Amino acid sequence: MLAALILAGGGVAASLLLRDGTPGTADLATGPTTPVAVETSAGPPAPVAPVDVATEQAGALDRLLDASVVSRGKLGSAISRVEGCSGLAGAIDDLGVVGDERRSQLQQLAVLDLSALADGERLRATLARALQQSLYADESFVSWARYVANSGCPGGSAPHNPAYADGQAYSTAAGTAKNAFIALWNPVAIRFGLPARSRDTI
Numbered sequence: 001m002l003a004a005l006i007l008a009g010g011g012v013a014a015s016l017l018l019r020d021g022t023p024g025t026a027d028l029a030t031g032p033t034t035p036v037a038v039e040t041s042a043g044p045p046a047p048v049a050p051v052d053v054a055t056e057q058a059g060a061l062d063r064l065l066d067a068s069v070v071s072r073g074k075l076g077s078a079i080s081r082v083e084g085c086s087g088l089a090g091a092i093d094d095l096g097v098v099g100d101e102r103r104s105q106l107q108q109l110a111v112l113d114l115s116a117l118a119d120g121e122r123l124r125a126t127l128a129r130a131l132q133q134s135l136y137a138d139e140s141f142v143s144w145a146r147y148v149a150n151s152g153c154p155g156g157s158a159p160h161n162p163a164y165a166d167g168q169a170y171s172t173a174a175g176t177a178k179n180a181f182i183a184l185w186n187p188v189a190i191r192f193g194l195p196a197r198s199r200d201t202i
Contacts, residue, residue: 054116058192061123061185064108068131068202071101075138082145085153092149095142102135119184126181130202133174140167178202 075098081091109128114120143163151159178199186196195201 055192057112057114057116057120058188058194060112061114061117061127062189062194064105064112064127065197065202067101068105068134071098071105072134072200072202074098074101075134075141078145079141082141082148083158085148085156085158088145088149092142092145095138095145099135099138099142102131102138106131106135117188119188123181123184123188126177126184127202130174130177130181133170133177137167137170137174140164140170175199 074094078091078094078098081087106128109124109131112124114124117123140163144161144167147161147163148158153159181202182197182199188194189196
């Protein structure tokens with residue numbers, strides 16, 4: 001009887017020992033077996049310098065004006081050739097190219113973001129009017145050039161017809177619109193370090 005009690009007491013003590021801090025088989029089985037990788041960061045990315053939106057918008061409009069100047073030069077060259085009855089086929093082709101360029105410039109202008117520029121929408125409206133009148137002039141000069149090509153040049157000079165007169169009238173209207181645009185644009189251009197314009201450089 002005494003031996004039985006001692007054995008029983010030993011079992012209880014062993015049980016208590018296990019519960020009081022000695023790890024048992026189940027405790028060992030549930031512990032982590034491999035180290036957990038910890039990701040490290042090299043730090044936050046370097047801050048991006050803010051873009052001066054107004055400067056960007058002014059530059060985009062200035063580049064459109066540069067393209068307009070190129071088209072104007074092509075137009076003048078083509079008209080001179082028609083007037084001199086020289087290279088009429090090439091002149092007519094060039095006038096057609098100028099018309100395509102004017103349409104493209106109008107489309108580009110329509111979607112330009114000018115919200116950060118002073119009088120941005122007035123700039124858009126006055127330049128659109130100038131480019132549209134220039135397109136009408138070009139279309140009229142195409143008609144005139146075809147007339148010259150078909151009728152010939154008596155006396156060595158190109159005859160003028162109503163289409164030529166229309167071209168001149170549209171050119172005058174374009175010049176008036178350009179002057180209105182310049183009055184708005186040049187102060188903006190100077191502020192952003194861009195060249196001032198005249199009606200001949202639009």
